[in-house]
Amino acid sequence: MNPQELQALVNQYKAMADSGQISKEEHIQLLSGINIMEGINDDAEGLALKEQLNLIINAAITVASLAA
């Protein structure tokens, strides 16, 4: 989730709270959820990078073994 998507969610929740569709406690609950989602996204990005690096290393090993 990029900063724009996060901001869109914050705005969406604020609009829901302002229009009385959700209570104040529910609004707080949703905002705390965004915080956790952001953490999950950060970890997922880290793991995705590691997966790409793993792919590159394995490709390099294959190339090196073919060249040998």
Place this chain on the structure above:
Amino acid sequence: MKRILIVLFAFSLSGCALFDAYFMAKYDTTEYALVNEIKTKAQVAEENCGNHILVVTQVNELYIKSLEFKNFTTHIPRNKDADNMSTKLLTLTKDTRDYFNKAEKISPIFCKTKLQQVVKSADTIQHVLGSKPR
């Protein structure tokens, strides 16, 4: 030439990054199935937001399944990223469960939005777990 490029590439990264990436935990069917189950259960619960008793029951099940996912990932070697994500997903489902059990009245739009957070988070995790090396 190829060998020189490989050596240059290898030296441009730190040893730890290379080690972590090369020896990272491989794709695990059970891990993937557990997060898939969490996502599906959250999607089903989202459809039942009109029925307070039913949705509370399903949110409780969602928490138990997340705990199972967290417990499963914890002791898999070189699986820190998945473990961190499962811990955060557990926190999200625990907060949801606690709130749904405590609140006397839950607005339908809050119920749907909260469960969508769980669905989206589980989907993010599922995507990266599914891309792990075989």
